[in-house]
Amino acid sequence: MAKKPIGPVRRAFAPWDDPAQPAFIEFRNVTKRFGDFVAVDDLSLTIYEREFHALLGGSGCGKTTLMRMLAGFENPTSGQIFLEGQDLAGIPPYRRPVNMMFQSYALFPHMSVEKNIAFGLLQDKMPKADVDKRVKEMLQLVKLEPFAKRKPHQLSGGQKQRVALARSLAKRPKVLLLDEPLGALDKKLREETQLELMTLQEDLRMTFLIVTHDQEEAMTMADRISVMDHGRILQNDTPATIYEMPNSRFVAEFIGDINILEGQISKKEGDQIQLFSSVLGDHLDIVQSIDVNVGDKAALAIRPEKMRISFDKPEGPGINAIPGEVWDIAYMGDVSIYHIKIAEAVTVRSIVANTTRLVERPITWDDKIWLSWNRDAGVILTR
Amino acid sequence: MNRGPSYFSLTAMVLGFAFLYLPIVLLIIFSFNESRLVTVWAGFSTKWYVELFRNEQLLQAAWVTLRVAVTSATLATVLGTMAAMALTRQRRFFGRTLFSGMIYAPLVMPEVILGLSMLLLFVAMDQARGFWTIMIAHTTFTMCYVAVVVQSRLAGFDRSLEEAAMDLGCPPLRTFFSITLPQIMPGVIAGWMLAFTLSLDDLVIASFTTGPGATTLPMKIYSQVRLGVTPEINAVCTILIGIVTLGVIAVSITSKRQRLQQERDERMAMEQ
Numbered sequence: 001m002a003k004k005p006i007g008p009v010r011r012a013f014a015p016w017d018d019p020a021q022p023a024f025i026e027f028r029n030v031t032k033r034f035g036d037f038v039a040v041d042d043l044s045l046t047i048y049e050r051e052f053h054a055l056l057g058g059s060g061c062g063k064t065t066l067m068r069m070l071a072g073f074e075n076p077t078s079g080q081i082f083l084e085g086q087d088l089a090g091i092p093p094y095r096r097p098v099n100m101m102f103q104s105y106a107l108f109p110h111m112s113v114e115k116n117i118a119f120g121l122l123q124d125k126m127p128k129a130d131v132d133k134r135v136k137e138m139l140q141l142v143k144l145e146p147f148a149k150r151k152p153h154q155l156s157g158g159q160k161q162r163v164a165l166a167r168s169l170a171k172r173p174k175v176l177l178l179d180e181p182l183g184a185l186d187k188k189l190r191e192e193t194q195l196e197l198m199t200l201q202e203d204l205r206m207t208f209l210i211v212t213h214d215q216e217e218a219m220t221m222a223d224r225i226s227v228m229d230h231g232r233i234l235q236n237d238t239p240a241t242i243y244e245m246p247n248s249r250f251v252a253e254f255i256g257d258i259n260i261l262e263g264q265i266s267k268k269e270g271d272q273i274q275l276f277s278s279v280l281g282d283h284l285d286i287v288q289s290i291d292v293n294v295g296d297k298a299a300l301a302i303r304p305e306k307m308r309i310s311f312d313k314p315e316g317p318g319i320n321a322i323p324g325e326v327w328d329i330a331y332m333g334d335v336s337i338y339h340i341k342i343a344e345a346v347t348v349r350s351i352v353a354n355t356t357r358l359v360e361r362p363i364t365w366d367d368k369i370w371l372s373w374n375r376d377a378g379v380i381l382t383r
Numbered sequence: 384m385n386r387g388p389s390y391f392s393l394t395a396m397v398l399g400f401a402f403l404y405l406p407i408v409l410l411i412i413f414s415f416n417e418s419r420l421v422t423v424w425a426g427f428s429t430k431w432y433v434e435l436f437r438n439e440q441l442l443q444a445a446w447v448t449l450r451v452a453v454t455s456a457t458l459a460t461v462l463g464t465m466a467a468m469a470l471t472r473q474r475r476f477f478g479r480t481l482f483s484g485m486i487y488a489p490l491v492m493p494e495v496i497l498g499l500s501m502l503l504l505f506v507a508m509d510q511a512r513g514f515w516t517i518m519i520a521h522t523t524f525t526m527c528y529v530a531v532v533v534q535s536r537l538a539g540f541d542r543s544l545e546e547a548a549m550d551l552g553c554p555p556l557r558t559f560f561s562i563t564l565p566q567i568m569p570g571v572i573a574g575w576m577l578a579f580t581l582s583l584d585d586l587v588i589a590s591f592t593t594g595p596g597a598t599t600l601p602m603k604i605y606s607q608v609r610l611g612v613t614p615e616i617n618a619v620c621t622i623l624i625g626i627v628t629l630g631v632i633a634v635s636i637t638s639k640r641q642r643l644q645q646e647r648d649e650r651m652a653m654e655q
Contacts, residue, residue: 094550094552102547153648168551171551
């Protein structure tokens with residue numbers, strides 16, 4: 001479902017839509033068990049060259065295990081992992097052309113910043129002059145030249161993070177693995193670093209695989225996101241597709257905020273679908289090409305910013321409108337979140353941008369209003 | 384408000400320290416006694432120290448003790464570190480619980496039993512007893528102390544450091560020497576010093592496993608004391624106490640300095 005890029009400048013990067021594109025990293029039916037616990041469950045995933053791929057999920061979903069298997073710290077119980085077509089089975093971590101940036105940074109405490117960065121290069125018996133040159137380049141890249149002689153405990157958290165990054169990039173690995181790389185930084189520094197990582201990845205033309213539990217981080221940086229739960233990938237798509245077209249309740253609720261209305265498919269003609277909601281006692285129109293049958297249990301999921309509120313019932317083709325009552329308002333500054341009661345014990349959220357600086361909002365508590373959305377604003381979820 | 388120590392705690396402290404150190408202080412004082420009689424003060428003199436350095440037998444014994452202590456401590460440190468690595472790193476192997484329990488056993492085993500079993504082993508092996516048998520016996524009984532000390536150091540060691548090294552292309556053995564060992568070095572040194580002092584003052588095990596020509600200092604002192612305490616013995620003991628005290632002071636000063644440096648560095652990093 002790649003959309004045409006708007007404007008002539010940037011060509012869309014979408015090798016996953018090109019069947020001729022060879023896989024760069026491939027997990028093929030990989031399973032990893034620790035005793036009785038299944039960390040990764042028969043998982044297959046293809047990542048392309050120069051892709052920025054994010055493994056996103058809560059703790060214990062198997063994302064870190066998956067990455068550690070690529071680095072060689074864990075061996076799959078079954079299945080294969082390929083890098084540029086080569087099976088990685090039996091290759092120890094110190095012979096794999098991938099480097100990892102650790103969550104704890106894992107800087108060698110007894111070595112200075114430059115020695116830390118040079119460590120990997122010296123393992124390859126690189127000539128001294130070349131090592132010095134590369135270390136200098138790396139220090140420049142992460143803007144840490146004045147700190148070359150410092151020991152890790154003489155650095156702040158952000159500086160440590162940059163040393164860890166420089167060290168993992170120094171060997172020019174085929175894949176850079178990032179394990180929760182920004183977890184220990186404060187919000188402002190994290191946002192800056194996100195942008196820096198993206199620029200770096202574009203400049204170095206390298207493949208990045210990042211593990212994160214932070215959906216915002218994944219959305220901002222990644223070309224594609226794999227949402228994981230219980231050792232499986234629930235959805236692997238671009239951030240926009242994951243957000244707009246989640247394929248399951250878990251994905252829909254994990255990423256961003258969403259309203260879910262339970263119901264049953266009552267009509268289907270091509271991509272024109274009707275869902276009957278018993279709590280509302282109403283039929284809702286949806287346009288979506290999806291494989292469902294009349295009578296199936298399903299749910300309609302709509303993002304709060306796609307729900308409008310108004311005093312008058314909006315008329316027109318392709319608009320769903322249901323009556324409701326303002327239950328609560330959360331003023332966030334840029335937007336206000338309206339909690340609308342649409343039936344007994346059922347509330348949905350609508351996000352309204354605060355386009356004027358009126359302190360008194362026209363729509364306020366206990367107002368009877370109409371909640372409306374376009375037919376193509378929501379998606380049907382069957383699982 | 385009175386923040387100073389109460390009379391009670393002051394008295395307790397004085398009594399406690401007197402209990403611990405009075406005998407040692409007496410020993411040191413009497414090593415400078417002019418008189419041949421150990422318990423009668425007859426004026427200050429260093430003549431027993433001069434005498435001591437003329438006593439070939441005593442010097443010989445001291446030399447044997449030192450050699451045994453250095454070699455056995457070194458060997459015990461290597462073996463003990465290896466044992467600690469195996470027990471902390473191998474998460475599961477057959478008999479792990481048994482092994483980790485067994486490493487503590489020599490800590491509580493009566494020395495007489497250790498010494499006797501060593502003797503029986505050497506007799507059964509038809510091994511001539513002397514320097515090497517003492518050394519081996521000391522290695523076995525000090526090894527577990529090293530293992531325990533190093534194990535506690537390894538428990539606080541961040542394994543991702545080793546993974547990072549391997550990830551950067553460093554094979555496991557080299558990773559141990561370039562990353563792990565420098566990190567656990569304080570534990571290894573402490574283990575070595577513990578093994579060294581244990582070996583230095585051991586009498587029981589050494590007596591069981593010794594042979595002709597390999598008399599250690601504690602054995603020599605003990606046999607001389609049976610013939611009557613001479614101020615010479617006091618002098619030897621004073622020198623030993625001096626060596627141990629210097630060692631302890633040196634270790635505590637360096638560790639204190641490291642800690643202060645670390646704190647300064649961290650403050651500096653925070654201020655940026």
